Amino acid sequence: xxxxxxxxxxxxxxxxxxxxxxxxxxxxxxxxxxxxxxxxxxxxxxxxxxxxxxxxxxxxxxxxxxxxxxxxxxxxxxxxxxxxxxxxxxxxxxxxxxxxxxxxxxxxxxxx
Amino acid sequence: xxxxxxxxxxxxxxxxxxxxxxxxxxxxxxxxxxxxxxxxxxxxxxxxxxxxxxxxxxxxxxxxxxxxxxxxxxxxxxxxxxxxxxxxxxxxxxxxxxxxxxxxxxxxxxxxxx
Numbered sequence: 001x002x003x004x005x006x007x008x009x010x011x012x013x014x015x016x017x018x019x020x021x022x023x024x025x026x027x028x029x030x031x032x033x034x035x036x037x038x039x040x041x042x043x044x045x046x047x048x049x050x051x052x053x054x055x056x057x058x059x060x061x062x063x064x065x066x067x068x069x070x071x072x073x074x075x076x077x078x079x080x081x082x083x084x085x086x087x088x089x090x091x092x093x094x095x096x097x098x099x100x101x102x103x104x105x106x107x108x109x110x111x112x
Numbered sequence: 113x114x115x116x117x118x119x120x121x122x123x124x125x126x127x128x129x130x131x132x133x134x135x136x137x138x139x140x141x142x143x144x145x146x147x148x149x150x151x152x153x154x155x156x157x158x159x160x161x162x163x164x165x166x167x168x169x170x171x172x173x174x175x176x177x178x179x180x181x182x183x184x185x186x187x188x189x190x191x192x193x194x195x196x197x198x199x200x201x202x203x204x205x206x207x208x209x210x211x212x213x214x215x216x217x218x219x220x221x222x223x224x225x226x
Contacts, residue, residue, distance in 0.1 A: 034214070043116075043202050043217030044155065087154065098206070100215060102154035 003027065003090040009107040012082075018075040020106050022088030025069040032091045033064060034100065035073045037084040044087065044102075047073065078110045115139070116218035118203050124224045125193050133188040133221045135203030142208035144186040145215065146178060149200040161186060162208055190223075198225045 005023045012018040024033060032051050036044040048055055048062045050071070055062045061074040075082055087105040091098055117136045125131040135144065143162050147155040159168045161180045175197070177189040190197055200222050204215040 041200075041220075041222075043204075043219050044215075046214045046216065049214065098213060099157060101157070104154055 003031075003092070003101065004088045004103045006086075006088050006103060006106045008104065009109070012075075012078045012108060012110050014080060014110055014112050015077055018078040018082065018108060018110070020073040020075075020086050020088070020108065021070065022072070023070045024088070024090050027068050027090050029068075031093070033062070033068075033071050034089045034091050035060070035062065036087045036089065036100075036102075037082075038087065038105075039081075039084045047086075049091075078108075080110050080112070082108065083110045084108060116203055116205055116216050118201075118218040118221050120221060121219060122222050122224070124226060125190075126226050127195065128192050131190050131193055131223065133190075133201050133203075133223070135186045135188070135218060136184050137203075137205045137216075138184070139205055139216060140183060141205035141216070142183075143206045143213075144180060145204040145206075146176075146186070146188050147202040147204065149202055149220070151199075155202055158188075193223070193225045195225050198223055 003026055032049050034049040035047040038044045048057055048060050050062045050064050064071045085105040085107050087102050089100045119134045145160040146158045148158055149155040157169050158172045159178055175191050180186045200220045202220045203218040206215045207213045
C-alpha cells in the first residue's frame, strides 16, 4: 500500500505558485520522498526527490518538514501545461530492491 | 536523447489472444519495470528485472509474464487477455543500487481487449 496521502484535487491560477501537500507519517529514516507528475495519456515524469533537506531544481521546490512526516511540492509559477496528476511517493526498499508505490495523487488544474 | 521507448503506442487484441508489448531503453539502466494503469487509477507495479534477475509482485496474475533478452529490451506477455486487462501499460527504467535512483518512464502502450 502507498505510504502517502494527498488531497484528491487542487486548483491554481496561472502565474501563481502551486503548493501541493503530502502526508507520509510512517516514513522510515532511510526512505526518500519522490514526486512525479502525469499529464493526460503520457507516462509519469520525474519532478524532484529528497531525503531530509529541502531541494530545488528547474521544475520545482520540495519542502520536507523537520520530522519528515509531511512535505510540500512547490511549482513557483504555474502554467497551463502544469495541469496534471501529481504523485507523492515514498520510495520503499523491499527484498533488496527500490520500489515506487503510487498513491491516488492530486489532480492539479491550472486555470487562466 | 537517451530515452525509454514503447511499441506500439496502441494495441488492440481479442479476448484470449496472446499479446506482447515491447519496451526498449537507451539509458543502459540495470533495472526495467512494468506497471499497469487502469482508467483513472494510479500505476501499479507488476514486476521488474534487475539485470537478468526477475522479481514478480505478489499480486501479479500468472497471466502476465515478462522477458528480458538483453539490457536494452524488455517484453510484457499477456497469455490470455481478459476484458479486465484493458489498461495502459507503462515501462520504466532506473539505475540499480541503493542510491537515490529515479525511474524514467516510457509513454505507455494502451491495450484494448475486444
